Amino acid sequence: MVSQPLLSIEDLRVEFDRGEDTVYAVNGVSFSIAEGETLGIVGESGSGKSVTLMSAIGLIRENGRIRSGRALFQGTDLLKLSERQLEDIRGREIGVVFQDPMTSLNPVMRIGDQIMEAMLAHHFCSHREAFERTLQLLHEMGIPEPRARFRNYPHEFSGGMRQRIMMAIALACEPQLLIADEPTTALDVTVQMQILALLEEQRRKRNMAVAIITHDFGVATNFCDRIIVLYAGQIMEVADTGAFIRESAHPYTVGLKHSIIEIGHRAKPLKPIPGMAPTVTEMPRSCSFAPRCPLATERCRNELPQLREIGPGHWVACHRAEEVLADVI
């Protein structure tokens, strides 16, 4: 694997206005994605996992703003680009797949035209080539009878098939990075398996980098090279999947692992993490997880833990990471 960063996010801070409050959604997040790498960004609702990547590519809700940071894509800071310049990159060099294809596909446009449009809008190829490529893409995405299906509208497809169409659009211009935001969350398990297998096959074939945003540890650990855990808009832990599986060093990661119910767990007692994730309305000055953490001490309640490297490429933001590694919880 080449380890040149394709996308490098540096100290990103994103805020939202909510009534009179400011919600600090992303609080100084830095990470990079290498060429050809599959990165998993894991977290629960409100952790900032989607907001981080979406704001980096200029997709941010109206009540939100980027306070600071850089998002270098092949050396260009995406945060400094105009909307038009961003549109050139999005859909061309960076493809995006969302959780719910129904809200991102145009309901009154034939799906074939939508795939063609993705290429024509970016002047990727001629009209005739775009047509041929669309048929080819539909075929590659596993949609039977591409020529006939070209003329169908989104509602004439199942959820799984619509996700395949979204992938065809995202991959149409041969992007170097694919951002997949909870691509299988709304799907049944057998369909999830189909979509992930397809994503994996396409990733290999195109040697494309993939950033998959998910709340599912099963998806992240089986699919990704490296995993980032976000909580309250901050990175709690970053590790290669191997280290992530064997030696999680953040109490939140460990707590989430204990929260997973798998087949064969019938007799096991449950160990829930108490409480719930906060909405961050003040700039964090201490560990955001401390109120729910079984290991929290005075220090955790007073001093913000910085990300520190505890093993090669293994970063964790916890004052007591060594003890977590030594299995105290």
Place this chain on the structure above:
Amino acid sequence: MSSEVLLEVHEVSKRFRVQGRDLHAVEKVSFQLQRGQTFGLVGESGSGKSTLGRLVLKLLEATEGRIVYQGKDITRFTQKQMRPLRQEMQIIFQDPMASMSPRMTIGMAIEDAMIIHRIGTKEERQKRVDELLERVGLPREVKWAYPHELSGGQLQRVGIARALSLRPKLVICDEPISALDVSIQVQVIQLLRELQQDYDLTYIFISHNLAVVEYLSDVVAVLYLGEVVEQAPAEELFSRPTHPYTQVLIQSILKMPRSLEERQVLTPIQGEIPSPFDPPKGCPFHPRCPMAVDRCRTTKPERRLIGPNHAVACHLAT
């Protein structure tokens, strides 16, 4: 726990007439549920699991079959006849927000069912609201809040408190944790378990999450295109899944591996669930089944016992 049979469902079917065509939503489902037990229903979208839950509650009329609740055949009960039973049969939905008025406070929403069923005085009901909130782990102040002010997990606790307000015997849990975050899911599962023990509740637990169904259920039925393809005690079903569809479902779950070497190879099953308007001839699963033989394409397999209480509808099952 008593061994009193609370609910019997005999060969219940539901067909919907849609634009002149028959949609086969539920086909000849049978099970028996004892008081204090949990019956798990698993299946993918369109398998008929939610329809089945609504048939039991008589929110929908069965096309065929019988539903017997506490010894009474309620299949053809009128709404008026059902009224006294409604208190005993409650439902918890996936999205509690959708079943609550945005203009009602949480306290009003919980009290509402008691008012409809003319239970207690205003004072008694208020006291009950406080008790219920405490029991489901919410602070008392929540009763002055409006639904939009609560998180998904808190709202689901409210949904549970509402269902409990009438002291039900049977609670249908229809995907109650599917919309919640992992750490909150576990909390709600734990709560549902405690409540079951404290109040001797009988659950029908509907979910697409097999692991959670295994965790909570005594008996599990796997639905495919409205039919039960396999039914067995939970431990038996998950340690010896026999129907090829059950096996596929279990293999499709991505478990967290214990090392990189144990990572799962992504092995998708072919095809999609066929249209319930036009279910395949023979075995409903044959077009996608890796083991299908000629007989599966022509002859519908009958459900048969292959072990104690372990029923499978597959020609090849042994």
